[in-house]
Amino acid sequence: xxxRKRLARLDRRxxxxxxxxxxxxxxxxxxxxxxxxxxxxxxVCEDRARDPAPPDRVDLLNRVATRPAADGVAxxxxxxxxxxxxxxxxxxxxxxxxxxxxxxxxxxxxVRQYFLPSPGAERAMLADLADLAAGFGVVVTFNGLTFDxxxxxxxxxLARQPRLLTHLAGWDLLPVSRRLWSRRLPxxxxxxxxxxxxxxxxxxxxxxxHLIPQAYFAFVREGRCATLSAVLEHNRRDVAGMAAILRxxxxxxxxxxxxxxxxPVPWQDAWSLARLCESRGxxxxxxxxxxxxxxxxxxxxxxRAFFVDAVRIVKRTRDWPRVARLLRRAGDIHGADxxxxxxxxMLHEHRLDDPAGALAHARELGDGHRIARLSRILRRRDGAxxx
Numbered sequence: 001x002x003x004r005k006r007l008a009r010l011d012r013r014x015x016x017x018x019x020x021x022x023x024x025x026x027x028x029x030x031x032x033x034x035x036x037x038x039x040x041x042x043x044v045c046e047d048r049a050r051d052p053a054p055p056d057r058v059d060l061l062n063r064v065a066t067r068p069a070a071d072g073v074a075x076x077x078x079x080x081x082x083x084x085x086x087x088x089x090x091x092x093x094x095x096x097x098x099x100x101x102x103x104x105x106x107x108x109x110x111v112r113q114y115f116l117p118s119p120g121a122e123r124a125m126l127a128d129l130a131d132l133a134a135g136f137g138v139v140v141t142f143n144g145l146t147f148d149x150x151x152x153x154x155x156x157x158l159a160r161q162p163r164l165l166t167h168l169a170g171w172d173l174l175p176v177s178r179r180l181w182s183r184r185l186p187x188x189x190x191x192x193x194x195x196x197x198x199x200x201x202x203x204x205x206x207x208x209x210h211l212i213p214q215a216y217f218a219f220v221r222e223g224r225c226a227t228l229s230a231v232l233e234h235n236r237r238d239v240a241g242m243a244a245i246l247r248x249x250x251x252x253x254x255x256x257x258x259x260x261x262x263x264p265v266p267w268q269d270a271w272s273l274a275r276l277c278e279s280r281g282x283x284x285x286x287x288x289x290x291x292x293x294x295x296x297x298x299x300x301x302x303x304r305a306f307f308v309d310a311v312r313i314v315k316r317t318r319d320w321p322r323v324a325r326l327l328r329r330a331g332d333i334h335g336a337d338x339x340x341x342x343x344x345x346m347l348h349e350h351r352l353d354d355p356a357g358a359l360a361h362a363r364e365l366g367d368g369h370r371i372a373r374l375s376r377i378l379r380r381r382d383g384a385x386x387x
Contacts, residue, residue: 029225030232032115038131040124047111047236051243053104060253061246064176064276067145069138069169075104078246079136079168082238083148084231086213095119096151097216098231099129102239103136111239113232118220123159126152130164139168142190142242146172173245179276180252184268190241198244207234259288267296271306274313286313294326301333311343320351341365349374355381 027034032043053075062068080102086095097116102109112132114125129152133139141148149170156164177188177197185196194200207215207230215227255265256273265273270293277285290313297306307330314323327344330337341361349358355377362370 027115027117030115030229032113035128037124037128039127040121042121042124042128043115043117044128045113045115045232045236047113048108049111049240050107051104051109052107054247054250055254057254058246058250060250060257061171061176063253063280064179064249065171066175067170067172069171073138073169077137078140078171079103079133079138080140080239080242080246081144081148082141082235082242083144083151084212084216084235085151086216088147094151095122096148096155098235099125099152100235100239101129101132102243104243109240109243111236113235115232122155123161126156126159126161126164130156130161133165133168137169138171139165140171140173140242140246142172142238142245143174144172145170171246173242173249176249177245180249180272181269183272184266190238190245193245194241198241198248200241200244202237202241205230205233206237207231256285256289259285261292264296265289265292267293267300267302270296271302271309275309278313283316287317290314304330304334304337304339307334308339320347323347324352336364338365342367345370 027043030045032045034041034043056074058075058078059069059071059073062071080100082100083096084098084100086097087093095116099114100111101113102111104110114129116122116125139149149165153164153166156162173190173193174188177185177193181193181197182188185192191202194202207227211227212231212234215231218224219228252265252269252273256276270289274286274289274293277283277289290310293306294310307326311323311326311330314326324344324347327340327347330340331344334340341364345358345361345365345367347358348354348356348361355374359371359374359378362374
């Protein structure tokens with residue numbers, strides 16, 4: 001029998017065989033409901049919370065996302081997605097046993113979770129997932145462009161659904177969070193961003209990520225449901241948390257576009273906005289947010305990278321006294337630094353007409369060529385004064 005006939009026989013078996021449900025066999029114990037899908041029975045859980053969608057201009061997120069969607073996309077075009085899997089290695093050996101989806105409709109945020117009672121039910125789950133996703137234009141994930149989506153698309157290929165979710169543009173909130181808040185937060189894990197930016201506290205009872213595959217295996221092999229209930233809640237919180245993060249990202253982008261300092265923006269976030277405007281070539285925006293950052297960081301001790309960015313941006317305004325103040329402050333906080341002395345030497349020589357000051361920095365830098373040139377300039381000036 002050739003390979004094509006073998007695959008066709010396997011395909012018929014997957015389509016006709018009822019899914020194995022493991023020792024538990026009762027979706028009600030997990031708050032799940034079995035439903036008839038287009039390709040077989042699926043286990044789902046539905047939830048809805050009153051939560052109006054953000055304003056229509058959600059396409060502002062294109063300006064900070066790594067993979068922009070089409071302009072004009074609305075909040076109701078967004079589909080939030082998060083998976084729980086049997087491992088983090090990816091590839092054909094990793095199974096997404098729980099897929100959480102969220103979307104806004106008619107003043108509410110809806111969450112649907114697909115649970116895989118056994119590997120044999122995967123085809124039906126993916127088919128139902130594809131039907132739901134057909135009504136959306138953008139999939140929103142947190143670190144999903146590198147894990148969740150490639151994994152689901154691989155599973156789709158194996159299940160004879162090669163175009164699973166491929167029509168959706170992708171917004172990943174991890175790089176968005178890094179661009180907007182990484183200079184203030186200790187890290188950009190989802191729960192950190194939820195708590196420190198969106199004010200979402202998960203509270204007790206959340207399961208650690210490394211325990212999630214074990215919980216699923218205990219259900220499939222032994223029918224144990226207690227820990228798996230925590231996995232379902234963890235997934236639901238991840239989906240709802242992404243919606244909260246996206247709302248905060250949109251609010252910050254609206255504030256950036258309007259150049260509105262109210263409500264107050266922490267100096268680290270204003271610094272991030274200046275960098276973001278710089279990357280887009282928005283010179284007015286970069287100057288505005290860098291000034292905001294510098295004003296609000298007066299009592300702080302910013303890192304060296306802050307002064308590197310501030311000096312580069314302020315130099316474009318040709319405000320040389322402010323550049324000099326920035327360099328002096330950087331020296332007070334961080335001490336001797338080759339970059340600082342080089343910038344100060346060039347500033348004093350070419351912009352402030354102060355070769356003596358430039359020479360002092362050149363000596364700190366150990367730049368013999370610059371020292372010799374500046375020494376000659378000073379000798380000529382001294383000779384001119386004597387005459």
